[in-house]
Amino acid sequence: MRSRLNVALDSMPLASDYHWPIDYDSRLVGGAVVRTLFSESGEPTEPAPGAAGMVWTLDDGRTWRVRLDERRRWSDGEPLRAAHAEAAVVARILARPGSMAARLLDRGAGAVRAVDGVTLDYRFAQPTSFAREVLTLPQFAPFRAAIDGRKVSLGSYEEAGGGAGEIRLARHDFADDAGAGSAPGQLVFTRPGSHRDALDAYGNGALDITPTTGFSQEQLDRFADHPRLVGRDVSMFGSLEFGALATRFSASPDARRALSGLLDRDRLVCRVPGLLKPWSQRVDLWRCASPGRTGSAAAEGRPGDRELSLLREAMKGDRVITYADFPPNGEVVAGIRDQLREVLGIEVAIRPVEFPAYVRTVVSGDYDMLYTLTTADFPHMAALLTPWHSRGVAGARTGLRDPVLDRLLDRARACLDPTAAGVEWERAGERWLDLMPRIPLVQVRVNCVYSEKVSELEISGAGFFDFDRMSTNCTD
DSSP, X not given: OBOEEEEEOSSOOSOSOTTSOOSHHHHHHHHHHOOOSEEOOSSSSSOEESSEEEEEESSSSSEEEEEEOTTOBOTTSOBOOHHHHHHXXXXXXXXXXXXXXXXXBOXXXXXXXXXXXXXXXXXXXXXXTTHHHHTTSXXXXXXXXXXXXXXXXXXSEEEOOOOTTEEEEEEOTTOOGGGTTTSOSEEEEEOOSSHHHHHXXXXXXXXXXXXSSOOOHHHHHHTTTOTTEEEEEXXXXXXXXXXXXXXXXXXXXXHHHHHHHHOOHHHHHTTOTTTEEEOBSOOOOSTTSOOOOOSBGGGGOOOOHHHHHHHHHHTOSOOEEEEESOTTHHHHHHHHHHHHHHHHOOOOEEEEEOHHHHHHHHHHOOOSEEEEEEEOSSSSTHHHHGGGSTTSHHHHHHTOOOHHHHHHHHHHHHOOSHHHHHHHHHHHHHHHHXXXXXXXXXXXXXXXXXXXXXXXXXBOTTSOBOGGGOEEOOBO
């Protein structure tokens, strides 16, 4: 009998539709069930083949042809066909016209067309040089409706029941051959009551992989020399955002830049160096990322008397920073509060909330200041910048309308030459920093400890596991 791995989650997924994950844990579990067209590999390289094997552009970057890997089989043995990838767009993405995936596509002229049984053309609304990276999104993964009430999976695992607070997946008979013999036969996901509970369960052998976030620095220090501790910096960023109650900041890029210059990122992370690193303007996370400028944002220059006066005016009134009550968010927010007190002599309140309440706060926009974590949806700098186009989700939500940024983003996304595109993305990034619609503060480092059952464990640049590449060395 093949081995079973018990994997701890940070929290139970907020959605069971893994093609449309709305939180980190939904995407973590979904990575075993949903096979995306392309996948982010463990290192910052070009996305690797998944359900698709090849992609190339037919024109100026608006039409991209994808050839599927016809060796792939669904969990009921059905061969992968172009109609399944087409259904993901026609029946799913286009039914949510406000989603990022739908906004990327040409909904008027026809977003997708099957060329033959294993080939499709995707038509984007604008030239999109990073189409391969976009196609790593689970929304684009081939889709089939449930058959007689049972879901079918193109990933190597299918749902196999589970009780309250538990998700069970089993490797099916038509799974990826690459993991045959060594991949775990079952995955059981649970959410421990706390990270301490997870570490206790790991210590007594009831848990094989701990949550990737939730460590306190003290806990992490205890495992610093552990031979099966793995960690890496990922494309998740902590930022300070402004809601409907922060009108002075929302209306003033000068105030936002001044606050950004005041906050010392090195001090914000000094108590949790294993969990966070200071945000740097040089974010070379991916091969085609913006070269950017080096150094932390704090080194760009401290605010002068004029900026401090502007900040004091913008900070008048009852200021509140809301955050999800999850380590190490509290340390960062307390650090922001302390620096504002020291430099400006201003007191701000801090408001921790449980994760569901935090999600509701984000969606409503009904807050003053919010410390939030943002993950790049796909492995390209465009994932972080293009939402701030005036037609993008973030731009529309915050009311950002900047023709210069729009023009720079349009030029960058249309540039098919990687070297020239790097320059264009750098220019767009510089303009974004000048506008500073949100204040980037830190980059997240994820960590987990795994058991002796696992002989190989790798974390991707987005902080996820590739269960097909995970090797086990024993059976249950």
